[in-house]
Amino acid sequence: MAIDPNFDENREVVDSHEGHDVWGPVDEPETQGIHGTHVAVDFDVCIADGACVEDCPVDVFEWVDTPGHPESERKADPANEIQCIDCMLCVDVCPVDAIDVDSSR
Ligand code: F3S
Ligand code: F3S
Ligand code: ZN
Numbered sequence: 001m002a003i004d005p006n007f008d009e010n011r012e013v014v015d016s017h018e019g020h021d022v023w024g025p026v027d028e029p030e031t032q033g034i035h036g037t038h039v040a041v042d043f044d045v046c047i048a049d050g051a052c053v054e055d056c057p058v059d060v061f062e063w064v065d066t067p068g069h070p071e072s073e074r075k076a077d078p079a080n081e082i083q084c085i086d087c088m089l090c091v092d093v094c095p096v097d098a099i100d101v102d103s104s105r
Contacts, residue, residue, distance in 0.1 A: 002042075003040060003097060005100050005102070011024055012024055014026055021036065038078075041078055043075045048075065049096070062077050086103050
């Protein structure tokens with residue numbers, strides 16, 4: 001299942017991580033929630049393909065380990081979402097539609 005593009009209406013911020021929001025529910029290790037707001041990655045959808053990490057021209061993403069998660073044991077964290085230039089490459093290349101980028105949030 002892809003990331004919900006209306007996650008900011010349907011979820012609540014439950015934590016912060018490396019300066020960005022984490023949208024719940026979170027129940028580790030199986031349920032990790034969505035990291036980031038402008039560049040949002042649904043950790044429960046991400047399968048650690050890595051295309052976003054490789055292709056982002058301004059290096060928004062950094063790997064974080066998520067041992068015990070059923071989909072993958074690492075995730076692309078939007079650690080530098082503030083640097084995003086809205087090129088949308090990450091949204092296009094993610095094979096499981098785990099990323100949503102919205103310039104209005
Ligand atoms: Fe990078 Fe995606 Fe923004 S590729 S520049 S995080 S739209
Ligand atoms: Fe994950 Fe998609 Fe990136 S599967 S590592 S968010 S390309
Ligand atoms: Zn994070």
